[in-house]
Amino acid sequence: MLYLVGLGLADEKDITLRGLETVKKCSKVYMEAYTSLLSFGLSSTGKSALENLYGKSIIVADREMVEEKADDILSEAQSSDVAFLVVGDSFGATTHTDLVVRAKKLGVDVKVVHNASVMNAIGVCGLQLYRYGETISIPFFTETWRPDSFYEKIRRNRTLGLHTLCLLDIRVKEPSLESLCRGKREYEPPRYMTINTAIEQLLEIEQNRGESAYSEDTTCVGLARVGSEDQVIVAGSMKQLLTIDFGPPLHCLVIVGDVHPVEKEMLEFYTFGKSSNQIS
Amino acid sequence: MLYLVGLGLADEKDITLRGLETVKKCSKVYMEAYTSLLSFGLSSTGKSALENLYGKSIIVADREMVEEKADDILSEAQSSDVAFLVVGDSFGATTHTDLVVRAKKLGVDVKVVHNASVMNAIGVCGLQLYRYGETISIPFFTETWRPDSFYEKIRRNRTLGLHTLCLLDIRVKEPSLESLCRGKREYEPPRYMTINTAIEQLLEIEQNRGESAYSEDTTCVGLARVGSEDQVIVAGSMKQLLTIDFGPPLHCLVIVGDVHPVEKEMLEFYTFGKSSNQIS
Incomplete structure (x- = not known):
């Protein structure tokens, strides 16, 4: 299962309870680093605040990585639970829609945890x-x-x-x-x-x-x-x-x-x- | 302080960590019951799920109550922390903007905790x-x-x-x-x-x-x-x-x-x- 989890707007406290529960049960956690990286998660302190809260490490995925390695991410999601964290809500950027389309084509189930976006x-x-x-x-x-x-x-x-x-x-x-x-x-x-x-x-x-x-x-x-x-x-x-x-x-x-x-x-x-x- | 807290779309797990923290510290908790009451919070089970999570009771406020008793709610917010829960995000409906305008006119500080909306x-x-x-x-x-x-x-x-x-x-x-x-x-x-x-x-x-x-x-x-x-x-x-x-x-x-x-x-x-x- 691929979970797209919206992180909201400001910091680690903006995740929803549903989102946090989801991230905690995933075996791998990616975070998009292209749309709104400058708002949070950019600095190493931002990333480690998230990692402390989730109790697991985060792989920061820039646009290049998501576009080039989508198939690897999705094949992981075929056999285990993978979270893909997005600043704001999940469908703010076309790149995420594209990831979902690729997932569906491979038969990977996708669930979305919504959050605020600008x-x-x-x-x-x-x-x-x-x-x-x-x-x-x-x-x-x-x-x-x-x-x-x-x-x-x-x-x-x-x-x-x-x-x-x-x-x-x-x-x-x-x-x-x-x-x-x-x-x-x-x-x-x-x-x-x-x-x-x-x-x-x-x-x-x-x-x-x-x-x-x-x-x-x-x-x-x-x-x-x-x-x-x-x-x-x-x-x-x-x-x-x-x-x-x-x-x-x-x-x-x-x-x-x-x-x-x-x-x-x-x-x-x-x-x-x-x-x-x-x-x- | 008046806190407008968005509850998100589906159930009690859609509140953010920041939102939950906010509600827990408030002395009084109102919940709007007019815009999207049918999605959750309508049933007594919905309301009690929220009350269990927050550890406090919720006053359900219909449109009439918010419009007629806004001054009472706001005068409470002048001396203590009051949360006003809104399904979705806080500014989906004009009624909430109106409440904020009245608060500001009375000199009551307002903070917003955002969430997903439709x-x-x-x-x-x-x-x-x-x-x-x-x-x-x-x-x-x-x-x-x-x-x-x-x-x-x-x-x-x-x-x-x-x-x-x-x-x-x-x-x-x-x-x-x-x-x-x-x-x-x-x-x-x-x-x-x-x-x-x-x-x-x-x-x-x-x-x-x-x-x-x-x-x-x-x-x-x-x-x-x-x-x-x-x-x-x-x-x-x-x-x-x-x-x-x-x-x-x-x-x-x-x-x-x-x-x-x-x-x-x-x-x-x-x-x-x-x-x-x-x-x-």
């Missing part, structure tokens, strides 16, 4: 979940690659008065271009996109496209480390949020659509300049 | 979360009230190739019309909408509107009791799903948009007629 925890900022349009992902710009296909989605959401959740790029264990040219894999240091970088990129795109999907005066909500003790949530214009240091990862951003009265009241608690008044 | 657990069917458009809620038709304002949203989502999550009506402790006329509150028995009823209503609306937002041949995914041991997930046309008995609540429905290759592969595991081949 896709629902974002509700904490007070904007109602059913008033979000399509979610977008913002990748890091490079010198030669400055994608803006999500611009149209933001424009569409805003035209409809809907909020847009922007997931910000995480680069973990990316082979460096230089090393690829030399034919030997070496990795870039991990990087995560800050709210500030996301807004700078968004404004650059708006300047190029000029279709007024949004502007530096558009209200947004910046959220850092959602679900952890030191989460930061600030609502303000893009221009205002650009001046804030949101601290360590992970960051995400909501571009606000039309707001209903209760949403408005909640956002006021997070308003730029009033950020001591937080719900944590 | 809004992210729906990922289990294999359709990627970032490819959903606006979520809709389908209310029960009555003789005189047959709302269809969500039709336009489904049409829009489908035009964009996006999936539509349909949350289905739950009626708990609704005063009966008759009793309201007599000026004395009496309540209808609890009701929840089945996938079948939802599809019947959707097809009636399509017939009236005739704009071909969808038809009885449109692919949908019906999900019952997501996250529990006996969850059922079946993908098929509306016409096919109409023939299935999905069993006890809660039910929800996804109207499928364009499908990417990995999504297609996952849906195949759930295809109508192959439903033994399930991920649970």
